[in-house]
Amino acid sequence: MPTSLPTPARDTRRPGSRSLRPLSGVLRQRRPAPPKKQDDTLPAETRAPGPRRSAVVASAIYVDGVRTSSHTRLAETFRALRSQPGGMAWIGLDRPDAQELASLAAEFDLHPLAVEDAIQAHQRPKLERYGDTLFVVLHAARYDDAAEQVEFGELHVFVGPDFVVTVRHGVSPDLPAVRGRLEADPQMLARGPEAVLYAILDAVVDGYAPVVAGLENDIDEIESQVFDADAEASRRIYDLSREVADFQRAVRPLRQVCHALTQGFGKYDVDAELQAWLRDVVDHLTEVAERIETFRGALRDILTVNATLVAQRQNEEAKAQNEEIKKISAWAAILFAPTLVGTVYGMNFDVMPELHWAYGYPFALLAMLLVSAGLYGVFRFRRWI
Structure with missing residues (x-):
């Protein structure tokens, strides 16, 4: 594939590597530096002690879009790439x-800062260029139907003139499916590392669609919970709001990455079809971003409605409790009146009026009854009982 950059006076590329057009102005021909020792590339304390499983998931050499060899060890891949003029290495880790x-850093002259980011992960989506190597960080998302929650995976992609290295942290995206789709379309894969990066971006953005559908379904369920006075609604609104915020942090920077890739179209002669396909990815990504904004607005509205309904229910409960307190207080007052009359006539004094009165006892009972009836009438009129 011809390059759009001026040909250097002396070709210092590794034997067998081919010249490719830069991707949106960020790729150019690579001048390999002398191999570095491992301790010069990475600090010793970052190396994992002891034996571990190989991180190589897939490693293959492609010529004109066709796989010519597959390898399980990186050293074999390096040797095969050197021996294949015009070949491209695609390594998945x-x-x-x-x-x-x-x-990998020694073979492909990867920048130590990019390598450190790929090891530590927990990076925000971004696009950086180190010399002639493009370093892209992507956040993929997957909706777990069983747990009804979103799972995020981090993907680091190194793209050079004749190689693509993917470093995955998480279960998504499905890179074997991306590789299979490209291998089934040799004409597309023949466009080189640019096509591989496009396919990975497309897979990541396509993976957002089930997440959007799952979140939309969760929001519909939360609306039902809110109006059904479910006690768990508030907690679920909070959890879902966090998931939507995390999803937005994965999508919003990716729009900037795609913009950085497309802004060089007018300056560099990038393949016209790749331009169109990348614009299609941007369109899908924009739609996802708009849906996320809608979700955040809907969750804010649901949270407000839920708070209003909770306050309304609390007011109704307080009102009901107040009515009960009124009834209890009214009957307590009615029962207190006979007690008060009985207490007065039960005092032990020698000189008290009506002690020797023949109608004293009926009079006391009548007083009790009249006071109680009067209080009952008052409380009944005020609708306390």
């Missing part, structure tokens, strides 16, 4: 350690 990335 899953949570590699410092030693494995050190060999």
Whole structure:
């Protein structure tokens, strides 16, 4: 594939590597530096002690879009790439350690800062260029139907003139499916590392669609919970709001990454079809970002409605309790009146009126009854009982 950059006076590329057009102005021909020792590339304390499983998930050499060889060890891949003029290496790694990335850094002249980011992970989506190597960080997402929650995975991609290295931290995206789809379309894969990066971006953005559908379904369920006075609604609104915020942190910077890739179209002669396909990815990503904004607004509204309904229910409960307190207080007052009359006539004094009165006892009972009836009438009129 011809390059759009001026040809240097002396070709210092590794034997067998081919010249590719830069991706949106960030790729150019690579001048390999002398191999570095592992300890010069990465600090010793970052290397994992003891033996571990190989992080190489898939490693293959492609010529004109066709796989010519597959390897299980990085050293074999390097030798095969050197012996294949015009070949491209596509290496997939899953949570590699410092030693494995050190060999890649020495072979492909990867910048130590990018290698450190790929080991430690927990990076925000971004696009950086170190010399002639493009370093892209992507956040993939997957919706777990059983747990009804979103799982995020981090993917680091190194793209050079004749190689693509993917470093995955998490279960998504499905890179074997991306590789299979590209291998089934040799014409697309023949466009080189640019096509591989596009396919990975497309897979990551396509993976957002089930997440959007799952979150939308969760929001519908939360609305039902809120109006059904479910006690767990508030907690679920909070958890879902955090998931939507995390999802937005994965999508929003990716729009900037895609913008950085497309802004060089007018300056560099990038393949026209790749331009169109990348714009299609940007369109899908924009739609996802708009849906996320809608979700955040809907969750804010649901949270407000839930708070209003909770306050309303509390007011109704307080009102009901107040009515009960009124009834209890009214009957307590009615029962207190006879007690008060009985207490007065039960005092032991020698000189008291009506002690020797023949109608004293009926009079006391009548007083009790009249006072109680009067209080009952008053409380009944005030609708306390």
